[in-house]
Amino acid sequence: MSNGQPQEIINQFCILYERTSRHGYPGFKPSLQPRLKRRMEKLVQLHPEWHSSDYVDYFWSLINQESLPESEQQFAHLHLVAYLDASRCHFIRQFARKFPFPLATCLHFFDLTTDVLYNRDQLKKIIHGHNANTSNAANLKTYCEGALKNIILEQINWESDWHLLCNVDLTSRRKFNNAAQKLREALFRQGITEPLVSHYCFAWHYFVPIYKNNRLYHPSQRKSRTWVQPEQTDFEETAREYNINRFLADAPLQVSSGSNVTAQMIQQWMNTCIQALRNSQKLVELSRDADSYEKHYDQSVNPWQTLESAQYSAEFINQITPSLQAQLQRIEQNLDKIRSKIPLQFRKAVMPLCYPHELSLLVQAQFAKKVGVNQGTVARYIANTYKSPLLTQMDSLIRTQLDNDLDVWSQNYVTEFLSKRFANPNQSQEVDKALMVAIESLAPHLQLLLKLRYGQKYSIDTIVDYLENESSDTIEKKLNLIRHNLEIAAIETLNQLKISYIEQLIKNHYKQVISDQLVTAFSEIKSRKIMKMRYAHRMPEEKIARLLPKENVSQAINQAKQQLQQALLQWSYGTYGISLDPEKDQISQAVETWLNQLYCLDLNELHSGEQYNV
Template identity: 25%
Template structure:
């Protein structure tokens, strides 16, 4: 894999401004003026939790007032994370306080990942510097790994926690570099679709590319495992995962092209063109880069309480509803949307509390219906019926204000021309159009794919299908 970093171009680690930032931000690799750069990204959940403890826990507030209190703050979170019996949970503390404490510490240890990676890179140039950084970050952002490391510190507390963590990370980086457990290809194969999607989104990729990359990765994994990982002639159990080669990419591309027109393929994939082995290789390298640059944060679900708090403060606020009726809207696009937005808000405001909860979990937090079943103690058919009822009410409200006879035909044509390859799935109309395309016969679907997915001229389509 090409190495954009060398010892001279390792980016400088930016300073964090205060104690809150030291325990609630995450490193992000970026590019500035065509050079690698590092920046800190905020995590709102950790910021809120830090402020909560600062307000409610006098000991943390006192530590924050001390100019040299940062190491003691780290120890404060460690005591919570390792289930210290002396720490009796207070009523105001969140139920997931131990998980949050681990997240605070992982954020704090980001700087030690950087310095450990830099130290190893100064001793060995076998791998790019960002690979060493990735090994360390993947380790600390795995809850079990970090917890074991923190508990082990009880035995060897003769040194500072910071020193202990950095020395441990240096050993971990060296070990992983030798045995290749975190090779780029292993990282690519083992990450979930959800993690890959989040990584690509953070790396500024959008649809239809994200769906295409994920679909391509599905078939690359199958080919690569068969040809390389599970092939005893190529690799023995426990050996380093070998690099993929052109034959792997070619075979994976053939699978992609053969499967893209099946009903199970995402619309964004079936609407696109066939790909080559070279294109498959380029896509997989993009996925690897995105995964390396954005390690998944430890178990970072949106909490129902946070969503409900935001709900109360904003989405269903009656004052905001009144404000929408009285404020002058200067932008013409906003004015055009105002009647439907207002109608939707009225419908949402009239929903029952249990309907609000389902909406928040399903559309806000991204819960699957199976997860909703466990969370709400409802069977999936009941959940499906309630979601359908809500969607139907919104559709009826939209029809009432939209006068469809005047604009539907034009909308469909514009959608085909502009959004066919990358529909906005959260838009109910566009989602319905995607569903409608799946109900066409195979020849009609092929015409749409060629004309609007691949931009083939109508004359050429007629010749090709004759």
């Protein structure tokens, strides 16, 4: 065969490099690729004398035969896509290098061209254009590259700043919300914080449909191929919608404060949003992780800042933790004095062996079966013996810190929230977030009262004039009822914080008990160097084998794991008289979990002794 070996021909028409697009025309299932290969193998057997161009002509004829079944046309289409795909991928990578931020540009170009190739009608237009030229024209792959290049350049010329801001599908709530989240993330990356982010996003919510209706869908604009500059009327309409709707129940609390916005403010905000989106695109090559930038760009605040103010110490947590740990030790020393069906000799084993955390060796049901009680007995033992005294101790510490009871604290907290943070709640404080949820659950007319009273700082008399159908006494009663509900939400959240903190403290304490046993056992392993390379430094076994060619790396790692597992088995039986042999798989999983945390453990032993080159 003069045009390559049979296998090369088969590969040309069955390997798809880019099968899907993140938007636009959907790709085909990867499971179709083996079927493409089988079909090509049969075709090559039938026509061994054919060249690549012959197969192109054959598939081209198939997709133009309307009488054929849809499945046959689909497969012919995919064979042609496969023929063009490798060349397309190479062309896109080379072409993207001519633009700033080539990685992000390359991904964008892949999307554009994938949407074209996987659209059968679009591909037919390209091939038809190639066939309509003279015999001296370039081959199909080169012609296709030129056609795709023109499509890319046309799209670049078509896009504008307002395309970047307003190219949103208004018919899909999910897509619109995703675009809103993308804008929020971009604004946080730009260094903009609340309440401005909520102001900008709320304005954008109304600007996009107004702009698209006036500039894209309007009869006078339909023939325009570009995203034109907005006009003053667009900003004026957006400002009007913003001011009318900012007191609605679904509007963010941040937009209910301050005076009315103007068209000039909306224009400035939208330009700021465009700049944030452009800068966000430039960062794509550094990180494609789009997880909640709000978390990264808000200052992290300890949840227990809830209890702190100017007159209280910021070291509250540092003070209460030692006190709770001392209480935990007192509990451990007096286990024989409590009432429980758990035998005395097994009581000290409950928390180290089966309190749930990452390194737990048993679950409660397994422990209960081993010591001859039911699971409920173990659960009550943990709750009554450990959690209840620790919560009592913490209640006492909190009351001392607050210097008053929780009712007074909740009243003061809600008062401060409404007067100082209503329009910009602290997203890092759990109580603030709980109050926001409580406000969002109120009836719309009650939310409006709050927004007028604390967002606009209206007096009761002004609210009466604004609403017209409410008396001052009625408004006062409703506001007092709302405050009472918010105070209850604050107390409930604080109580939940206490429970969560106690649970985390117990988890950390008994997780450390298991970790200490493994640290001791690890120090006695001969292959510590290999284990540190594998787990502390995250080296693959192949690389370790190259660095230490005389060592059997895989065998050394397996033996070390077995030693760590055996150490836990011996510790459990020797300390508590409980055999964990039937649960070896769970012990193995706990060891693996601990090893995978070696890189973040602050252990001098892990970084002493052996030296090696990396």
